[in-house]
Structure formats: structure tokens, C-alpha cells
Amino acid sequence: MPIHVIVGAQWGDEGKGRVVDYFAAQSDITARYAGGDNAGHTVRVGDETYKLHLVPSGILYPNGICVLGGGMVINPLTLMRELKQLADRGIDIAPERIWIAENAHLITPAHVALDGAREAQRGSAAIGTTKRGIGPAYTDKAARSGLRAGMMANADLYRERLTEHLITHNKTLEALYGAAPLDVDEAAAPLLEAAAFLAPYLTNVPLALNEALRDGKSVLAEGAQGTLLDLDHGSYPYVTSSSATVGGVMTGLGVGPKVIERVTGVVKAYSTRVGGGPFPTELTGALGDQLRGTGANPWDEFGTTTGRPRRTGWLDVVVLRYAARINGLTDLIVTKLDILSGFDSLQIADRYTLDGTEIRELPSDHARLADVTPIYGHLPGWHQDIMQVTDFEALPDAAQDYIRRIETLTDLPIRQVTVGPARAQAINR
Ligand code: GDP
Ligand code: IMO
Ligand code: MG
Numbered sequence: 124m125p126i127h128v129i130v131g132a133q134w135g136d137e138g139k140g141r142v143v144d145y146f147a148a149q150s151d152i153t154a155r156y157a158g159g160d161n162a163g164h165t166v167r168v169g170d171e172t173y174k175l176h177l178v179p180s181g182i183l184y185p186n187g188i189c190v191l192g193g194g195m196v197i198n199p200l201t202l203m204r205e206l207k208q209l210a211d212r213g214i215d216i217a218p219e220r221i222w223i224a225e226n227a228h229l230i231t232p233a234h235v236a237l238d239g240a241r242e243a244q245r246g247s248a249a250i251g252t253t254k255r256g257i258g259p260a261y262t263d264k265a266a267r268s269g270l271r272a273g274m275m276a277n278a279d280l281y282r283e284r285l286t287e288h289l290i291t292h293n294k295t296l297e298a299l300y301g302a303a304p305l306d307v308d309e310a311a312a313p314l315l316e317a318a319a320f321l322a323p324y325l326t327n328v329p330l331a332l333n334e335a336l337r338d339g340k341s342v343l344a345e346g347a348q349g350t351l352l353d354l355d356h357g358s359y360p361y362v363t364s365s366s367a368t369v370g371g372v373m374t375g376l377g378v379g380p381k382v383i384e385r386v387t388g389v390v391k392a393y394s395t396r397v398g399g400g401p402f403p404t405e406l407t408g409a410l411g412d413q414l415r416g417t418g419a420n421p422w423d424e425f426g427t428t429t430g431r432p433r434r435t436g437w438l439d440v441v442v443l444r445y446a447a448r449i450n451g452l453t454d455l456i457v458t459k460l461d462i463l464s465g466f467d468s469l470q471i472a473d474r475y476t477l478d479g480t481e482i483r484e485l486p487s488d489h490a491r492l493a494d495v496t497p498i499y500g501h502l503p504g505w506h507q508d509i510m511q512v513t514d515f516e517a518l519p520d521a522a523q524d525y526i527r528r529i530e531t532l533t534d535l536p537i538r539q540v541t542v543g544p545a546r547a548q549a550i551n552r
Contacts, residue, residue, distance in 0.1 A: 125382055125384030135396075144168070152181075155190065177201060188222060195227045198255065223328075224328035227271065231288060233310070237292060238259050251399040272321075289310055289311065293307070358401055403436075404439045412435075414435035444532075455538070471499065472499050
């Protein structure tokens with residue numbers, strides 16, 4: 124049976140969590156393939172709001188298996204806390220339904236300290252990371268000196284490797300960044316406790332997942348971050364350190380490409396970005412504030428993980444065409460259309476000018492994204508509240524036209540439009 128991939132088509136926070144929650148109802152397994160607790164996926168179920176950072180959004184259904192894949196970097200302290208919080212809210216967290224890949228890498232307090240120190244040293248060129256230790260953990264992975272989740276099953280070996288790891292990184296913290304070293308015993312103790320808690324969840328994920336696929340189970344691959352934050356394909360260096368795009372599914376879960384049947388790109392009806400880096404359609408004035416909201420609504424544009432105000436701007440179809448190509452998208456889902464209610468007119472960028480020349484694709488040197496000027500198409504806005512609309516035809520004409528325009532410009536079908544955070548606030552087409 125096939126894999127359906129849900130991937131962010133912009134700069135993250137497109138609403139992947141709520142989309143995964145929607146499809147998880149019909150899937151046997153939900154598997155995160157990349158990233159760590161830099162992700163924040165907010166899912167509304169009835170009156171309850173869940174903010175998930177590591178556990179796949181499929182966990183909110185009583186059945187189904189959730190997988191934390193080998194492409195992830197897992198902070199064991201965050202994961203233990205998240206699992207306990209879910210259990211406190213009545214969610215079943217039995218090890219039979221949550222598999223942690225043995226080849227996933229671990230994030231330690233040393234990685235978190237290094238992330239902070241490196242960002243401070245970058246000064247005005249800071250990436251604006253979530254300071255969760257993501258970059259340093261993937262650095263250790265690539266340097267072949269990382270700690271893997273499977274080590275947590277062997278307490279003695281883990282203690283030994285963890286101590287070495289903390290001592291080594293303390294040297295870097297002090298010598299390179301002038302930062303305070305960590306107390307090794309103090310840092311190791313909670314990690315050893317978390318290891319005992321998490322060990323029963325360790326699973327040979329590539330084997331178990333391929334067996335499940337062979338037995339006809341359906342798998343939903345949950346993306347984190349977004350295409351423009353991908354380490355290889357994003358706006359480097361203003362990216363995260365993981366493979367957020369579809370390639371990450373294969374390396375991150377240990378599956379072949381032929382089982383991937385559908386790749387859905389999640390697109391916010393406008394654009395947001397949190398952290399530094401180029402953002403061609405950014406709106407810095409009153410319109411940008413209107414898109415962001417004041418923080419009064421839970422869906423206003425403030426980061427789930429860091430609380431930072433997100434940068435906001437018009438929809439950028441050049442970015443969407445790029446995401447379609449890099450991920451081989453088969454279809455799109457557009458979220459947060461309701462946020463566009465109340466604008467007199469709307470704009471969609473479908474080309475740029477760069478050095479006086481018109482371009483239809485992202486410049487190959489993504490640093491040049493800082494120098495492009497978007498060319499906008501203008502569309503009429505609408506003022507009706509659309510949050511209770513359940514049929515596409517019942518949307519105001521201008522809202523229907525906005526969706527159809529995106530389909531025309533991207534040459535992709537839009538299978539669902541969401542008009543509010545609740546499960547019912549989704550219009551299927
Ligand atoms: P993710 O990281 O891609 O899962 O997205 P986030 O959860 O970080 O951000 C999306 C935010 O928008 C969350 O607060 C969602 O509850 C909310 N949201 C998702 N879809 C809609 C929608 O259609 N309308 C509104 N108003 N909010 C939405
Ligand atoms: P979800 O899954 C939005 C951004 C950070 C920063 C850059 C690098 O919720 O969509 P990192 O801590 O990963 O080294 O930071 O990437 N970033 C995200 N932005 N949504 C996310 O995840 C993000 N995860 C990382 O803000 O610009
Ligand atoms: Mg998010």
C-alpha cells in the first residue's frame with residue numbers, strides 16, 4: 124500500500140499539522156521523516172488545542188501507529204515531556220503505537236548551548252534559528268560523531284558516550300565561543316532518565332515500516348518545516364539543517380521511491396516566514412499587520428515553538444512552482460483562506476524582475492532572492508466571513524477566483540481549502 128506525503132510548500136507553518144490530522148483518520152501509520160522540535164504543529168480537535176513538536180499529528184486518533192523516523196533529530200527531554208503531556212490529556216502513548224527509529228539522532232543540552240552560541244556569534248547575520256540545537260545535532264550526524272537513539276537501550280554505553288560528547292562540546296563552547304561549559308553530571312542525569320523512559324519505544328523502523336507497507340497498510344508521511352527551509356533546496360544559508368522536501372521521506376524513513384503515490388503540498392493562502400533570510404513578497408506595513416493579526420486569535424501569526432511574530436506577505440507562486448518541481452507535487456491544499464477576508468484587493472506574485480530582467484523561476488543563487496522585485500497580479504477581495512462555509516460554490520466569487528487563479532498559475536489541482544482551524548472547517552473539492 125502507498126505512502127501519501129504531506130510537505131510544506133513555503134517557509135513552514137503552512138498548516139501541515141491540521142492537514143495530517145485530516146488524512147490520519149484514514150491512514151494506518153503516520154510517520155515524521157525529518158527535523159526535530161523546531162517544528163510546531165497545532166491541531167484543533169473539538170475544544171482542545173494540541174501543539175505537537177515531535178510526535179506525529181496522527182497521535183490524536185485512538186488507532187494508528189505514529190513513527191519518529193531516522194531522519195529526525197530528537198531531543199529526548201522534549202519527547203518525554205510531550206508524551207507525558209499527551210498521556211495526561213487521555214491520549215494512548217503505548218510503545219506498541221509509537222515507534223522511535225534507532226537511527227534517529229539525539230539532541231543534547233550541548234547542542235542547544237552551541238546553537239545559541241553560534242547564533243550570538245553570527246550577530247546581524249543570524250539565521251534566527253529556534254535555538255533547539257537542530258543545526259549542531261545534524262552537524263554531529265554528518266561528522267559521524269552523533270549520538271543515535273538506539274544507544275538509549277544500553278544504559279552503560281549511553282552514559283559513556285554521552286559523557287564523552289558533553290566533555291568534547293564543552294571544549295568547543297569555551298574555546299570557540301567563550302560560553303560557559305555545561306556541568307556534565309547535571310546535564311547527563313535527566314538524559315539517562317529519559318533514556319529509560321524512551322527505550323521501550325525503539326524500533327527498527329525501516330524494517331517495520333516496509334513490512335507494514337507489504338501487508339497493505341497505508342502510511343502518511345508528515346513533513347516538518349517547508350521547501351524553502353530545506354537544507355539542499357531552500358534559501359541557503361537561511362534554512363534548517365534537514366531534508367524537509369520529499370527526498371527526506373526516503374532517507375528519513377528507509378523506504379523506496381515507488382511506494383510514494385501522492386505528494387500533497389500544503390500552501391498558506393498568503394506567505395509567512397519566521398527567522399531571517401530573503402522574503403520577496405514581504406509586507407512590512409499595515410497590510411502585513413492585518414495578515415499577522417494581533418495575537419488575540421490562536422491562529423494569528425506568532426510562532427508555535429518560539430512565540431516570535433512571523434513575517435507576512437502576499438502569496439508567491441514562483442515559490443509554489445519551485446516547490447512543485449522539487450517535490451514532484453501531485454496536488455495542493457490551501458489553508459487559512461479565511462484570513463484573507465476583509466481585504467479590498469489581493470495580490471499574487473507570479474514573476475520577479477532581477478537586474479531589469481523578468482524571471483519566472485527562483486534565481487539559482489538563492490542569495491539573489493534578496494534582490495528580486497515581485498510582479499503582482501491583482502484580484503478583487505471579499506469581506507464576508509467564510510469560516511462556516513462548507514461548499515466551494517458557497518464561497519464568495521472572489522474567493523473562488525482566488526483559488527482557481529492559484530490552480531492556473533501552478534498547474535496543480537487544489538483538493539482542499541481550509542477556512543478555520545477546526546476539523547470541520549475544511550472544504551473538499
Ligand atoms: P504547521 O507547522 O505547518 O503544522 O502549521 P502551524 O500549526 O505552525 O501553523 C498553522 C496555524 O494556523 C495553527 O495555529 C493552526 O491551528 C491554524 N490554522 C490551520 N488552518 C487554518 C485555517 O484554515 N484557518 C485559520 N484561521 N487557522 C488555521
Ligand atoms: P514547522 O514544522 C517555520 C526556521 C527557523 C529559522 C530556520 C532555522 O512548524 O513548519 P532551526 O531551528 O531549524 O535551525 O532554524 O528555520 N524554522 C521554521 N520556521 N516553521 C517551522 O517548522 C520551522 N522550523 C525551523 O525559524 O528561520
Ligand atoms: Mg509550525
